[in-house]
Amino acid sequence: MSTATRPAPPARPAYDVERLRRDFPILSRRVHGKPLVYLDNAATTHKPSAVLGTVRTFYEHSYANIHRGVHELSVEASEIYEKARERARAFVNAAEAREIVFVRGTTEGINLVAQTYGRANVGRGDEVLITALEHHSNIVPWQILCEEKGARLKIVPIDERGQVRIDELEKLLSEKTRILAVSHVSNALGTANPVGRIVALAHARGVPVIVDGAQAAPRIPVDVRELDCDFYTFSGHKMYAPTGIGVLYAKAKLLEAMPPYQGGGDMISSVTFEKTTYNILPFKFEAGTPNIAGAVGLAAAMDYLGAIGMDAVEAHEDDLLSYATARLSAIEGLTILGTAEHKAAVVSFTLEGVHPHDIGTVLDREGIAVRTGHHCAQPVMDFFKVPATARASFGLYNTREEVDALARGIEKVQEMFRP
Amino acid sequence: MSTDLRDLYQEVILDHSKRPRNFKPMPDANRSAEGYNPLCGDRETVYLKLDGDRVQDVAFQGAGCAISTASASMMTERVKGMTRKEAEELFERFRALITGAKPPVGGGPELEKLEVFSGVREYPVRIKCATLPWHTLKAALNDQGQTVSTELSEGPPAESGGA
Numbered sequence: 001m002s003t004a005t006r007p008a009p010p011a012r013p014a015y016d017v018e019r020l021r022r023d024f025p026i027l028s029r030r031v032h033g034k035p036l037v038y039l040d041n042a043a044t045t046h047k048p049s050a051v052l053g054t055v056r057t058f059y060e061h062s063y064a065n066i067h068r069g070v071h072e073l074s075v076e077a078s079e080i081y082e083k084a085r086e087r088a089r090a091f092v093n094a095a096e097a098r099e100i101v102f103v104r105g106t107t108e109g110i111n112l113v114a115q116t117y118g119r120a121n122v123g124r125g126d127e128v129l130i131t132a133l134e135h136h137s138n139i140v141p142w143q144i145l146c147e148e149k150g151a152r153l154k155i156v157p158i159d160e161r162g163q164v165r166i167d168e169l170e171k172l173l174s175e176k177t178r179i180l181a182v183s184h185v186s187n188a189l190g191t192a193n194p195v196g197r198i199v200a201l202a203h204a205r206g207v208p209v210i211v212d213g214a215q216a217a218p219r220i221p222v223d224v225r226e227l228d229c230d231f232y233t234f235s236g237h238k239m240y241a242p243t244g245i246g247v248l249y250a251k252a253k254l255l256e257a258m259p260p261y262q263g264g265g266d267m268i269s270s271v272t273f274e275k276t277t278y279n280i281l282p283f284k285f286e287a288g289t290p291n292i293a294g295a296v297g298l299a300a301a302m303d304y305l306g307a308i309g310m311d312a313v314e315a316h317e318d319d320l321l322s323y324a325t326a327r328l329s330a331i332e333g334l335t336i337l338g339t340a341e342h343k344a345a346v347v348s349f350t351l352e353g354v355h356p357h358d359i360g361t362v363l364d365r366e367g368i369a370v371r372t373g374h375h376c377a378q379p380v381m382d383f384f385k386v387p388a389t390a391r392a393s394f395g396l397y398n399t400r401e402e403v404d405a406l407a408r409g410i411e412k413v414q415e416m417f418r419p
Numbered sequence: 420m421s422t423d424l425r426d427l428y429q430e431v432i433l434d435h436s437k438r439p440r441n442f443k444p445m446p447d448a449n450r451s452a453e454g455y456n457p458l459c460g461d462r463e464t465v466y467l468k469l470d471g472d473r474v475q476d477v478a479f480q481g482a483g484c485a486i487s488t489a490s491a492s493m494m495t496e497r498v499k500g501m502t503r504k505e506a507e508e509l510f511e512r513f514r515a516l517i518t519g520a521k522p523p524v525g526g527g528p529e530l531e532k533l534e535v536f537s538g539v540r541e542y543p544v545r546i547k548c549a550t551l552p553w554h555t556l557k558a559a560l561n562d563q564g565q566t567v568s569t570e571l572s573e574g575p576p577a578e579s580g581g582a
Contacts, residue, residue, distance in 0.1 A: 032423075355484035357458070358428075361542065365424050374460050387460030387482060416428060417485065419437055 015316050020308070021397045023048040034367030037402045042187050042215055042346050042393030043371050044237045047301075051241055054300035055293050066292055067266055067283070081292050084299035085282070088247050091302045092232060093223040096252060098281040102295050105246035106214040107137040109233025110181070112248055112285065113210050114141040116258040117231075118179065124150035127176040129207070131156040131164045132383060133186045133193070136376040138212045142181060151178070158383060162189040162338035169198065173205045180209045184216035184232075188377035188391070189338025190321075190346030192220070199228050208254070214238055218395070219317055219344045221310040224249050236294060240396075241301035245294030248285075255281050262287040305396075313396045317345035320394045324403045331410055337384050345394035348375070351410065354417045356390040362416060363390075366409045426538035427545070428485065431493075436485035441478045441495035448478075453566045454555030456547055461487055465495075465555040472502050477556070484548050486539065491552035493533060501528065503560045509533075510553045516540075517549050 021027050026046045029036050038046065058080060064073035066081045082097070089097045103109045118141075122128060128142045132155050139153075146153045154177075156169040164182070173180070180202045185192050199209045210231035216222055218239035224232045231254070236245040250258075260267055260278055264287030270277045278284045305313065324347050328334055333352035351359055360372035371391045374381045381387060392406055445451075445466035453464045463481025467474060477495045498506045508527030515522040516530060517539040539549045558567045 355461075355482075357484040357545075357548065358486070361427070361545065362424060373458060378460075381460065387462070416424070417433070417437070 015308075015312055017316065017397065017399050021399075023050065023304075024397055025049060025052075027397060031367040031369070032365050034365075037366075037368040037405045039392040039394065039398065039402065039406060040369045040371050041218075041395035041398070042238070042375075042391065044243070045218060045240045045395050046397070047240055047242065047297075048304055050304050051297050051300045055242065055297040058293055058296045063293070065289055077292060081290075081295055084295040087299035087302050088295075091222070091306070092217075092247070092249055093225055094249050095225060099249055099252050099255065101248040101250065101255070101282045101285040102290050103233070103246045103248050104244055104291070105235035105237065106212055106233050107141075107235075109231075109246055109248035110138055110210065110212065111141045112261045113179075113231050113233075113250070114145045116261050116285075117208075117254065118142075118145045119149070120257075120259055122146070122149050122151045122178045125176065126151040126178045127154050127174060128152070129154045129156060129169075129172055129177050129180045131169075131182050131193075132158045132379055133162070133164060133189065133191060134181070134183055134377070134379075135187050135212065135214070136378070138181050138183060139379070152176075155379075158191075158380075161340050162186065162191045162380075163340045164191070164193055164198070166194070166197070166201075170201055173202060173207055175205075177202075177205065177207045180207050181212065182209065183212040183214075184222070185213075185219060185344045185346075186338070186377075186380070187215050187346070187393075188375040188380045188389075189340065189348050190215075190343040190393075191338055191340040192216070192342040192344050194342070195229065196227050203228065215344060215346070218305070218313075220314050230254055236298040236301065239298075239301055240304060241298040242291075242294050245291045245298045247298070252281060255285070258285075260284050260287070264288040266290075308396065316396060317394050317398075320398055320400065320403060321345040321347070323400050324392065324394070324406070327403055327407045328410070331407065331414075333414065334410065337386070337389055345398075346391060347393070348389040348391045350386055350389050351413065353419060354413055356388040358417065359390045359410070359413050362413045363406070363409045366405070366412065368406055368409050370406070423538075423541065427542055429535045429538065431532070431535045432485065432489040435489035435492040439479075439488050439492035442480065442492065443478050444480055445476065445478045448476075450559045450562055452555050452558035452563060454481075454551045454558070455566050455568045456483075456487065456551045457568065458544070458547060461548070461551060463487065463491060463552060463555060465491070465552060465559045467556075467559045469503075469560070472504075474498050474501050474503075474506060474560075479552060479555075483551070486536075486545050486548035487551045490536065490549045493535075494552050494556060497528075497531070497533060498556065506560060507557060510557060513553060514550060517546055 024046045062076040064077045066078040085100050086097045088100045202209045208230035211229045213234040217234035232249040237243040267287040269279045337348045356372040373388050448466035450467040461483035466478045468476040479491045511523045519540045554567045
């Protein structure tokens, strides 16, 4: 044994991105003859073998409908499904599992709140407050509600860095405001909103807050009790779980007072033609056979993320964000949209003289997947006066080498479209 | 650059996208229409001076990707002087070229230089970029007086969802 001084062992195991990449079978495929460089994680993420295997095992060994039968498989499936709910509770640190409602995804979570809490609490002349950063799914459900009720949709503006104007938000919170809807992390720009502070400001005026956590849940630790938000919703497919499953967290006292969303089986405790008594929480909001295997897959993804540690995921993606920001900023003619002080690993950009759609096509032939378009956030595009952007969004399996590949790809784009 | 990309972005196409012809407003146009492609966020306006049934002059304006800009530019060069029927027949032939469909039987003008768009066939999501100016031209010819969207025509649905 050498007596030479050795570096002290790290306090935690180093983030081994190469090992993590091996957990995702799709990352080894090639696209147009090139290794896949998948930088469209804000749209959806790939699935690790652990998630795929858990879903398969569930179907092969324990699958049946839940909450229905006395037979063994139904009992097992119900237990596994409810364990998934408990896993989701722990993931966002909710107080109770009955505060977790399984939904199809963030879009359904927001629609559920608009159509139940919203319809019961928003009336003529009232106001619903959202921000100029929102995804269409956090705009349109509120427009539908406001139109139906004769209420007004008010928009908190953003600044030129793509940050919500907190001073304007304070001014817009009025005695008419019935609910405030805000994203935790912007899908189009990556802005991380100070949700805790926003919730405190809203609560000081007695206004409840719903948080769109679709982009935050896979990227940063989420603690709904620390945020003190009233509703928090996110999608499984953006956090390494299957499509068609998501979570709506809501404070129990709100869920209890809310009318049901959809009617059907499992959401009732008794039905006669004269009167139906609704089931207890959270089943009151889960009509029909839910996406049972999806919930099982979501819990597996939460276990997977939990084993890595959300702090570690966040640190890794922060490193990619800093590196990508520096690397891309150095490219002449490239402009990054969204330069908030607090950002998640999303880089939206435009290239002088080249349309984003052409950027996307050329990068695709290099095996690089980015999103081009308005990212379902047309008001954000309008604010920056661009029809579209190209967007690279990173996940836990991306590497600095992939950022380099992106930068080289962009240089190829420029070479082709040089005036 | 890979060869197949060159099939899409041919020199002629790149040239027209960088230096579009007939790219100007037309204050004395007697017909115009606006086209919209939600996939790219592109909007472009086609202006026409129709003399009876004949395209006396044509111009366009707007912001688009290289494919839609080049398509508009080359379209305006080609349809000048044509009758409405000829322009519409040419569109059908052009559409067949880029979708890989069977070309329409019968007469009508030949594609000539527009053949350079044959590479679009290999990029299904870009078909709408190439047809946007043609849809817009057709709307102007028929005086539809409203925004035409590529989403009301061919191909798989473009971006309206997702994140």
